[in-house]
Amino acid sequence: MRLHREGNTIILTTSAVLLAVNFLSYKYLFAGNATAIYATAGISLILFLLVVQFFRVPDRQLTINERQIVAPADGTVVVIEETEETEYFHDKRRQISIFMSPINVHVNRNPISGIVRYFRYYPGKYLVAWHPKSSTENERTTVVIEAKNGVQVLFRQIAGAMARRIVWYVREGEAVEQTSEMGFIKFGSRVDVFVPLDAKINVKMGEKTKGGVTVLAEMN
Incomplete structure (x- = not known):
C-alpha cells in the first residue's frame, strides 16, 4: 500500500x-x-x-479486459437504471452510480481503455452525494472514453457534501489505459457511469465495488 x-x-x-x-x-x-x-x-x-x-x-490485481467496463471507484452501488443522458449522448443509457463514503479509497480509475472524446469540468453545489440533483448541480466532471471498437462510456466524478475539490488527470483527445488513475475526489463523493443499453450489467444494488477490479458491465 x-x-x-x-x-x-x-x-x-x-x-x-x-x-x-x-x-x-x-x-x-x-x-x-x-x-x-x-x-x-x-x-x-x-x-x-x-x-x-x-x-x-492499496495494492491490487487490476482487471484488464477490452470487453469489460470496470468500476472507476470504490464504494457502494446505489443506482442501476435506464435513463436519458442529456449532456453528451442525448439518448437512453444504463446508469450505474457508486457512492463513495469518507472511509473508501478515493482514487478514480478509467473504466475502459481508449481515447478521451469529451471532457468538461463544472463548478457547483455540494449536495449530499445521493441527492437526485447532485449529478447535475454539484461540482463535477464529465468524461467520455471511446474504446477501439467504437463503444463510448461516459462517467462523472461528483463532489459530495464533504468534498470541496475534484482532481482529474485526463485531457480531451488523449489515449488512456483501463484502470489507470484518472483523478481523485477528496472526502466523500459519487461516480456515475453511463453504459450502452445492450451492455450486460454485472453488479446489483447495494454491492460493494473496488476501483479497477470490479466489473460493472460487459460490452457486446
Whole structure:
C-alpha cells in the first residue's frame, strides 16, 4: 500500500496542527493533568489515522479486459437504471452510480481503455452525494472514453457534501489505459457511469465495488 500524492499537503498540515495542539496541551492547556494530555494525544492519533487512511492506495490485481467496463471507484452501488443522458449522448443509457463514503479509497480509475472524446469540468453545489440533483448541480466532471471498437462510456466524478475539490488527470483527445488513475475526489463523493443499453450489467444494488477490479458491465 502507498499514500496518494493528493494527500501530501493535507497530511503534512494535519500533522503540524496536531503536534502544535499536543504541545500546547502538554505545556499550557492541561499542564500537570496526565489524563487530559493522554486523551488529547489519543484523539489526535485517531484523527491523523483517519486522514491518512483516506489517501491510501492499496495494492491490487487490476482487471484488464477490452470487453469489460470496470468500476472507476470504490464504494457502494446505489443506482442501476435506464435513463436519458442529456449532456453528451442525448439518448437512453444504463446508469450505474457508486457512492463513495469518507472511509473508501478515493482514487478514480478509467473504466475502459481508449481515447478521451469529451471532457468538461463544472463548478457547483455540494449536495449530499445521493441527492437526485447532485449529478447535475454539484461540482463535477464529465468524461467520455471511446474504446477501439467504437463503444463510448461516459462517467462523472461528483463532489459530495464533504468534498470541496475534484482532481482529474485526463485531457480531451488523449489515449488512456483501463484502470489507470484518472483523478481523485477528496472526502466523500459519487461516480456515475453511463453504459450502452445492450451492455450486460454485472453488479446489483447495494454491492460493494473496488476501483479497477470490479466489473460493472460487459460490452457486446
